[in-house]
Amino acid sequence: MELLNKWPKYYKKDVISHYCPGCGHGIVHRLVAEVLEELDLGRKAYLVCPAGCAVLAYHYFDFDVIESAHGRGTAIATGAKRARPELFVISYQGDGDLSAIGTAETIHSANRGENICVIFINNAVYGMTGGQMAPTSVIGQSTMTSPEGRNPEVDGYPLHITDVVASFPGVAYAERTSVATPAGIRKTRKAIRQAFETQVEGLGYSIVEVLSPCPTNWKMDPVTACRWVEEEMVKEYKPGVLTDKREEKRKEKG
């Protein structure tokens, strides 16, 4: 008998994650580990995990990991990458981390075109703190701090931060995907690979925004949560490649 889905080399074996049933983090973690193995990058990988549900990601990732203060992932990633350019640097962040408290760090690391990869988990809610409204919460979405549903007159509009940074000349690659369906998962894997290759080629900043279910805080069962991503979230956040300037960047580099 041959095992068809081999255990990813850079994912710790036999650890039960702390994530809730049906949480998208587990899927994205596995994809990150798989692509690192595929591109043989695990030996020099350095991942910054955020304040948020993924704060304990080092229990699962079997390569070097550091935690960051809330929102500062890409500043730490910048410091590490600038100090040791030979490292393969990833900042793994959630929507509160990346698009609320860390907005300045996100915008400026992207604008500098830092040669780092950002994995951005968008689940439209603050997960670890118990389901409060995030900048990415969709209009009408009921959360612990928008019990009547997000009202743009009071709470403003969902923030499309990946679209914002995609417009920057320093951002070589930006894609939005979802992990709510098998096809979405395959696309996410491909997007992560494109992003990782962007850094390997030295082309600059790359970001993959992953629409990811949070069944617990959405108060849905996992299957319904995946449907909500596919039916509601994608209306606000359309999946697809948001920018691909890799060819121009290659020419610039000569």
Place this chain on the structure above:
Amino acid sequence: MSKKDKVFTVQVRRDFCKGCGLCVEYCKKEVLQVSPRLNRLGYNPAEAANPEACIGCLVCTQVCPDLAIEVYSG
């Protein structure tokens, strides 16, 4: 031997499964079902109820957030 003649074996690592049911939902061949018995974590894990129907597409392993499913060929 053509692919459809190949035999596949699905194994759910019972105590790593949190019973989210995504594999059950996305398996087109209805190989998996949610077990009525609780596992050590206190979840109703997935189990291969209809193993001979497996075509080795690995979708269940892709949607599993907990790396709890192993698929073997032969």
Place this chain on the structure above:
Amino acid sequence: MDKVFISGNHCIAEAAIRAGCRCYFGYPITPQNELGEYMAAHMRRAGGVFLQSESETAAINMVIGAASVGTRVMTSSSSPGVSLKQEGLSFLAGFEFPAVIVNMMRGGPGLGNIAPAQGDYFQSTRGGGHGDYRTPVLAPASVQELADLTVKAFALADAYRTPVMLVGDGMMGQMKEPVTFPEPIDPETLPAKPWALKGRGDGPSRYQASLILDGLEMERHNWKLVRKYKVLAEQETMYESYMMDDAEFVVVAYGTTARIAKGAIKRARKDGLKVGLIRPITLFPFPDKVLRELARSIRHFLVFEMSTGQMVEDVRLALENCGVEINFHGRPGGVIPTPVEFSRVIHRYYRRM
């Protein structure tokens, strides 16, 4: 090496590069802009990194990133900017990452002004950010000392795996004095940092965690830091004694204020007053032992500060139950006292002896 006539801010930058600092991250704020500007002009020549960040918060987190991979790294700012860095300082202390943070203090609170002040003594010596930690704090009083203590700060940071603060003010930063720089250190020759994250290679993976959910483990980490601070206090406390041989009255002052106090003491000595100075060079660890020893024979202590009275609390703690008189004279808010003013104050308290 020959003496160089150089300003304080430039001097710190040059000394840092010579100490093997290879990353500098900072955000402009007066009165320390020349430090970053010097780094911009010279760091790349040394094969290092200069990056102007989008904020002080980002700068200190870039410092964390560079420190985590084992690079000697520095950031500098002034009071309001250092407030923004406190989050990162807490993380650096918790991670036990070496880094050097310069604070050229200015008048406050709030935006205050850009004149010399010492109002950030509490913030510097009490940890500053959240949580139970301290930061070693070095307080130079001449441009030569800025050079020497910058080099020392990097050595302490590495040896004790801690962020180290170097505090001065606009006076220290702007004035020019002759300086002899130490020979440059090649960072490649520094002791290895086995804890640094450099990619797992063929070895096991590692992580640096700041979240310690287990209460007992977090407590152990706190006590571990305390043990480190005790060793620092035993081995690294520094102070200068000035005209103390026959002194019957002790002035305690640091940094710019100590220079002014020296002028005042010279004047008082001419008038026949037996006054000396203890100048703490490390503000944390504080030189409390020497003060206690002095209190066996000397009963009168006078603290000068450019604040409303912050270091004076450490003097009081040091001399608790010693039965001595401790007086304070301060000028906060960016007002620079003069030697004449200080000598008048010395006369006033001396007469009461």
